[in-house]
Amino acid sequence: MTDLPLIGEAAAVAAHASGARGLAGARIGVVTFPGTLDDRDAARAVRLAGGTPVPLWHADTQLGDVDAVVIPGGFSYGDYLRAGAIARFAPLMSKIIDAANSDAKLPVLGICNGFQILTESHLLPGSMIKNDHLKFICRDQVLRVENNSTDWTGDYDAGQEITIPLKNQDGQYIADEKTLDALEAEGRVVFRYVGFNPNGSRRDIAGISNSAGNVVGLMPHPEHAVEVGFGPGSGLSGSAGNGGTDTDGLGFFTSVLNKLVGGAK
Amino acid sequence: MSIETTKKFNIDTVENAAKTPDTELPWAELGLKRNEFDEIVKVLGRRPTGAELAMYSVMWSEHCSYKSSKNHLRQFGEKVTDEMKKDMLVGIGENAGVTNLGDGWAVTFKIESHNSPSFVEPYQGAATGIGGIVRDIISMGARPVAVMDPLRFGAIDHPDTARVMHGAVAGIGGYGNCLGLPNIGGEMVFDSVYQGNPLVNALAVGVMRHEDIRLANASGKGNKVVLFGARTGGDGIGGASVLASESFDDTKPSKRPAVQVGDPFAEKVLIECCLELFKGSLVEGIQDLGAAGISCATSELASNGDGGMEVELTSVLLRDPTLTPGEILMSESQERMMAVVTPENIAAFEAVMDKWAVEYSWLGEVTDTGRLIITWEGEVIVDVDPRTVAHDGPVYDRPYARPEWQDAVQADVFTGSVQDAGRPSTPAEMSAAVTELVASPNMCDKSWITNQYDRYVGGNTSMAFPDDAGVVRVDEETGLGVALATDANGRYTYLDPYHGAQLALAEAYRNVATSGAVPMAVSDCLNFGSPEDPDVMWQLAEAIRGLSDACMVLGIPVTGGNVSLYNQTGTTPIHPSPVVAVLGKLDDVARRTPSGWREDGQAIYLLGTTAAELDGSEWSNLRGHLGGLPPKVDLAAERALGEILINASRDGMIDAAHDLSEGGLAAALVESSLRYGVGARIALEELQERDGVDLFTALFSESQGRAIVAVPRSEEVRFKDMCTARGFAHLRIGVVDAAGGKLEINGVDALSLDELREAHEATLPKYFG
């Protein structure tokens, strides 16, 4: 994706977003690998939150002028070896890993396949294996925000329940008990599945962060819940909705933008 | 014969063919009839080479040439009114038709079958079905934006059904989810007639700006021909190749794959790569490689353009180096495209390929000779007029006649039959009957399937299954979008093919209008048995006649589709199953109407009238009966109903709408209640009085041209006035009841929504885990 494709072109929206003065100056990179699927959605989410999405290409050797990075979902390289295993070695990834670990602590959000890439990159601990029921699953999922002090969750209340879509084949989060205990103790379990664990993840973990809180990964898709009429509140998925709104995911993107422009929360 | 072997193969050149007219060729093994082979010899003025024989045999197959159906399909092009042509940018005959959406947008969609491969290897068959239809859409210059998949499998409790079900659903999901295309709907029908012949149809829709429309033609002498995407293997040739004989040596034939394996990652990359080519205007013409592979792509590109092309076949990148020239021409390897590029654009084209790491090879160039010349290391192995390959195949007037058994079937009505004994009448029986209906294989909740598909990707899905139509936004600024529905009823079509096909169209049309969209175009996938059986041929002829007549009345054209014949086990054909897809347009998808009600106290209206029409119904199916005549078709009424639903949606007069089809009013009331878990109180006495039917008939009849809608109190007067002004039957049958958690129908024991949901959702998991 060298430029935003013909569907979903609404560049003007960002400028009009309410309260967006100043936010539009924040540049959020959205990485595209071969096989990435949700890059347009992530770019739209950044735009609707008031920021400026910047397309990044996996083969780029420089990160360029971005203030944060979203690694979106999809099936990079078909997920044929292991989910995220080949993408992790892309030239751009080494730049992202360096920037995330640097003193500047670049905010990085990995969604679904992006989460898998972050664990393969060792920016986040643990790994994802096939769902315990062995099938791809697409559903509206209730999550509890366990930690609202990361770069990506500041606009939520601690303990807040949100509904965003989940869709994956390899979404079962696993780590050894010691790692899980450490994650819990350090408050790095950022999201937990509520009501129904859709993939058998250990301790109902839906998303985690690094210890600095700038790197967050989760399996569900906040970028699919950012717009009225196109999210879980509209009852898009089959049975009666879970009572969420259409825009429960927008907070991820406003959180990082508010942090970047020093906005208070 | 003895030829010295100096090359990899002893190639059968055109020169050799001219010198050896009496060489025996395996035309019969390749599926050609004697008269067809003779015709090839006549066209060429000599015997074909092995490579030429390969090309003609695949291009003149039923699948590629439509030789049995062509004479009938013409009606889709002939029965066209000005109204139907108004928005048609590209008509039938290209990879897919293109319809004008306004504001400079265009939409292209098409439905195709992948039936037989899906029986052999359900996962790969269904997966490559999605892959093929998506490439059809790309080759029009469009970005694919959604897929749908109508499925028809054998009896739900037959041991082999689970194999096909698990494989096909996983294949559609495994391939489609990996492409980033939301799956927005489809159908799932179980019937033992599909046991040995499951129907796996796939639909794809794409959108583009008008200036981006691309056609499959090779124009401009000197322009280069390039093949890109996956390498060519022996896929789709099957078993040990009979074409080994084309090389006239004694090496033993190598193994050829019996099935094609799809690579969705390669397809996803191909999509993005093609869109970048279109954006840079780097290709003059483009064609996807599906059935008949390079044979089809070269002959169609050449004959649709300036009429000539020269190709060096050894330039094709191979996955399997043992392939013979004929096999390379026939191969159906997936994820490949062929394009025509001007010399000035070669470097830019190659840069796009390199960026996406897509392999490509330059095969030759466009000429103005009117000949398609294919060489092998410089020696001519094909020298044909490409039109004779691509367009001038045989056409058959297959004999057809109304089957002798048709009268007896139509005389065997459900009412009063053995199977009709003990028809429910008490409130308890009625309640049990409704529950039985909505838990039945064809009427039960399908989320076991649809939860395995990504419906969110792209962020433009506005509605999806189980609503009446899938709705996708096209333009973010204006909200412009499209709605799509597919329908077929093999039971209706078996009872009366002419009207059965019309009923499929009417239902798809109604579904699209129910969502609030204006129906614009039709694509059809005609799944039938053997055309060599006069009974089946009559069904096909009648269905096409019925469809084309109905399109004229509804004012929407058929813009593309496909015919799938020989769907039978032994001499027993499937039910004739014309699957009809209708595409509609919404000026703003925010106006779409969902199928469930949510607001307490809203009035529920039934639009249309109900007659005693139980023949062919789901109820009769549950009782094991199939006979009589299907429900009556009234296309003028469908049009009037559609206009009411579209206006009501546009003007905000209704908050929910659900069409009545299989399962009648009973199924619709349950589905609209379960959609958001909000019940209703219904009274049908006035309806029974007005239409002269009993309660059972009111609930289970499948009379057409009906829908239920939920009307806000503030809109009731306006809504009723509109219906009255249009002279359309409308009746208030109840109110939405948000508090009760029940569906209450006078004369039927109250139905708890929790219990209904449990029954509705338990069926597929029970059989498929």
Place this chain on the structure above:
Amino acid sequence: MPRIVVDVMPKPEILDPQGKAIVGALPRLGFNGFSAVRQGKRFELTVDGEVTDAILAQAREAAETLLSNPVIEDVVNVEVVEA
């Protein structure tokens, strides 16, 4: 306890998208010595007690019918491994 190891590979003439993606990635990481990759499956069947000929025959049959899809895969190896 002894185990029976079953190795299943995609048939040589069948496209192997997995192997294709991996062979593309290898040179990007500097592994230049490999021209092709094919990705298969390994199954380990644990046996309670001795592996008799009958058990081994069963394993072979299971390998051909359940563990592999004969349309697209070959069983390339069935062997007994002592734990």
